[in-house]
Amino acid sequence: MTYPTTQPIMIKINGVDRTSLIDVFSIVIENVITKQVDTARFTLRGGGGLGLADLQEVVISNPAGTLRYFGGFIESLREVSRGPKLDYNITCTDYAWLLDHPAALVNAEYINQDDSAIIDDFMDEACPDIEDNTYVSTVRSSLERQRYPRMKPRQVLERLAEISGADWYVDYGPAGAQKAYLHYFKTEENPAPFELSDAPDLVTSFPYSDLLPDKRAVSANLIEVVGGDYLSNDQTFYLTNDGDKDKLLLPIRCNAPTGQSGIQVWRNDGSDEVPSWTALTVGTGYIHSLDNYGCLHYFEEKFIEFASPPPNLTKSVKVGARYRIPLRQRVRDYVSYAAYGRWMADTIMDTNITDQDTAKKRGRMELAKRAATQVSYTCSVYEPGLKAGQYIRLVNTARSLDDYFLIQRVVTRFLGAGHARFDLELGLYNPDLIDTIVALKRLERPEWTEGEVLVEILDIKEDMDISDGATASGRGTAYYWAPHSPDSQEAKWDHFTWG
Numbered sequence: 001m002t003y004p005t006t007q008p009i010m011i012k013i014n015g016v017d018r019t020s021l022i023d024v025f026s027i028v029i030e031n032v033i034t035k036q037v038d039t040a041r042f043t044l045r046g047g048g049g050l051g052l053a054d055l056q057e058v059v060i061s062n063p064a065g066t067l068r069y070f071g072g073f074i075e076s077l078r079e080v081s082r083g084p085k086l087d088y089n090i091t092c093t094d095y096a097w098l099l100d101h102p103a104a105l106v107n108a109e110y111i112n113q114d115d116s117a118i119i120d121d122f123m124d125e126a127c128p129d130i131e132d133n134t135y136v137s138t139v140r141s142s143l144e145r146q147r148y149p150r151m152k153p154r155q156v157l158e159r160l161a162e163i164s165g166a167d168w169y170v171d172y173g174p175a176g177a178q179k180a181y182l183h184y185f186k187t188e189e190n191p192a193p194f195e196l197s198d199a200p201d202l203v204t205s206f207p208y209s210d211l212l213p214d215k216r217a218v219s220a221n222l223i224e225v226v227g228g229d230y231l232s233n234d235q236t237f238y239l240t241n242d243g244d245k246d247k248l249l250l251p252i253r254c255n256a257p258t259g260q261s262g263i264q265v266w267r268n269d270g271s272d273e274v275p276s277w278t279a280l281t282v283g284t285g286y287i288h289s290l291d292n293y294g295c296l297h298y299f300e301e302k303f304i305e306f307a308s309p310p311p312n313l314t315k316s317v318k319v320g321a322r323y324r325i326p327l328r329q330r331v332r333d334y335v336s337y338a339a340y341g342r343w344m345a346d347t348i349m350d351t352n353i354t355d356q357d358t359a360k361k362r363g364r365m366e367l368a369k370r371a372a373t374q375v376s377y378t379c380s381v382y383e384p385g386l387k388a389g390q391y392i393r394l395v396n397t398a399r400s401l402d403d404y405f406l407i408q409r410v411v412t413r414f415l416g417a418g419h420a421r422f423d424l425e426l427g428l429y430n431p432d433l434i435d436t437i438v439a440l441k442r443l444e445r446p447e448w449t450e451g452e453v454l455v456e457i458l459d460i461k462e463d464m465d466i467s468d469g470a471t472a473s474g475r476g477t478a479y480y481w482a483p484h485s486p487d488s489q490e491a492k493w494d495h496f497t498w499g
Helices: 095-100 115-126 153-164 334-340 356-370 433-442
Strands: 010-013 028-032 039-044 057-061 068-082 085-094 106-113 130-136 143-151 166-171 180-186 195-197 209-216 222-231 235-241 247-249 264-268 277-280 282-284 295-298 303-306 313-321 324-332 345-349 374-381 391-396 401-416 419-426
Touching: 028 068, 039 068, 068 095, 085 095, 095 130, 095 153, 095 166, 095 180, 106 115, 106 153, 115 130, 115 143, 115 153, 115 180, 143 153, 143 356, 153 166, 153 180, 153 356, 222 356, 235 247, 324 356, 345 356, 374 401
Parallel strands: 130 180, 195 391, 222 345, 282 295
Antiparallel strands: 010 057, 028 039, 028 401, 039 085, 057 068, 068 085, 106 143, 166 180, 209 374, 222 324, 235 313, 247 303, 264 277, 264 313, 295 303, 374 419, 391 401, 401 419
16 A cells, blocks of 8 residues: 555644654544544554653644644554564544543532533633633523532533533644633534535535435423422411420421521411511521520421420411422423324433423423434535534535534544545434443432532651660669568569669
């Protein structure tokens, strides 16, 4: 096989140009969206003395370095002996590897924060080598409550994208960039640099080949979202007493009303017919004392303890509070039901969803993917510049097709003589076996515990020289620990001194 003398690429490993040693026809770059990392595979000839090692940086670009096809790190080196020389089959993962690095960990809670603000906060701490401002958009505003207990940044991004209806990827950065760039966006707001057409103008649209459809049938038109608990609206209820009890049971576990730090309690100093409500100071059971508060609230045990028994009335005590309600939200697609004549139900379980608005949007987003027959396409193009996550227009006259699709995957193969082929997968996201395994694995995450405290143990090594000494002197005669004469009845020391 003859290799071209002028190659359309440059490959740097650990900052050193190794292009001349690369089998250009062995290079395969896979660019995928959201759930999987991008990969690059190639063969390096005669690399036995180069000192190659795992996690060295790899950048694949055009010879000028102005267009990056891939950037990341060596994941595996497989040695292949070829006579006296040593070749390597090299597999690399892109910069998104940093999102799964063992040192990157998110353990945080966010209340009423935009998704972009959440990303900015945890990425700066967990992944400082990925720039997260330039290409990160606000897709969802004021997410009521988001909890991430000891999760990797990739898991957090996947969850935010799932809730917000967004997509994301990490690109390879511009030429000479020191950081990779996180892109987080609405699908329809990330257009491709050109369109695909069977009548291209070679400026705004370019040709394609081997266009093949892939149909996916309806899988669900009724989605039930089972979330965590959410707080009710402010409620007021009354407790009865016989005049003797200083502890009254609550019907439910009570949370503070809106804008309050604790529940509100009033004592009726009038009658049932003409009540007179006196506000009591409320402390926390096991923490505060009735010497300083009018009553104590025991949340887990569901009762209130009073300094003195409330009066003998039906409406003896008034309580202002909120309580938690298990979140259940059903979303239906009636157009799909009319077309197919049946409900096809599925359930999404996510205890981190704690408000009805988020549950409704999550269900509608799932219906958009699954309630109608979806058609995706594969094709090949020869014009560079397309990335997974871009929204591209596809025109095919023979199929009466003129629509926009999401680029799910771009596989790059270099053909030599300055050419490359880009195999595309277009359409709505269709999980394959790998995605399913990844998704199931990432569900195995620890739950958040209220009041948990992080204890971090640091190993410290310290060297210390210690010396010790003692001297003793005596008269050269024995000492006694017993009577030393027949007449003596008492034990004593004799003829010994400590020095």
